[in-house]
Amino acid sequence: MTDAPLWVVAGALAGPDARWLMHRRPLNKAHGGLWEFPGGKVEETEIPVESLVRELHEELGIILKAPDCTPVCFAEDHRKSGNRPIVILLYKITNWVGLPQALEGGEVGWFSAQEAMKLKKPPLDEQLAAHLFEK
Numbered sequence: 001m002t003d004a005p006l007w008v009v010a011g012a013l014a015g016p017d018a019r020w021l022m023h024r025r026p027l028n029k030a031h032g033g034l035w036e037f038p039g040g041k042v043e044e045t046e047i048p049v050e051s052l053v054r055e056l057h058e059e060l061g062i063i064l065k066a067p068d069c070t071p072v073c074f075a076e077d078h079r080k081s082g083n084r085p086i087v088i089l090l091y092k093i094t095n096w097v098g099l100p101q102a103l104e105g106g107e108v109g110w111f112s113a114q115e116a117m118k119l120k121k122p123p124l125d126e127q128l129a130a131h132l133f134e135k
């Protein structure tokens, strides 16, 4: 049987002074210690932007509204045996309420585009960052 893809959403929070929020994955998780755009999996009953609003509330403690989330680009895996392929949708977010904190472990930091490009990231986040920061 062919695995259905895993749909994931991620948010690029645009802060003051042209800084972007990145989340460092907890060490005990897959891709532990690497920096990603915060987000998570799309549940079966959700449209992706609803997942983004929910995930960023759970993961960072912030409140955002769907109209403040602008689609930027996506990245996808190639099919490999033994791995469920992943599709990640990236949104840019300029408005939210609350101070982002790493509520599920790991840490958060604010980086210039140049600094964010240098962080070690999982492969799909590397692609997303290249689209967002190098255009």
Ligand SMILES: Nc1nc2c([nH]c(=O)n2[C@@H]2O[C@H](COP(=O)(O)OP(=O)(O)OP(=O)(O)O)[C@@H](O)[C@H]2O)c(=O)[nH]1
Residues within 6 Å of the ligand: 008, 029, 030, 031, 036, 037, 039, 040, 041, 086, 088, 122, 123, 124, 125, 126
């Ligand atoms: N952001 C990101 N996630 C990736 C990549 N490749 C890959 O397999 N993943 C996996 O995609 C999933 C993303 O969902 P998630 O952010 O909700 O994962 P999680 O481990 O924090 O959540 P969970 O505890 O609910 O499983 C993770 O299992 C992560 O390891 C990648 O390049 N970037």
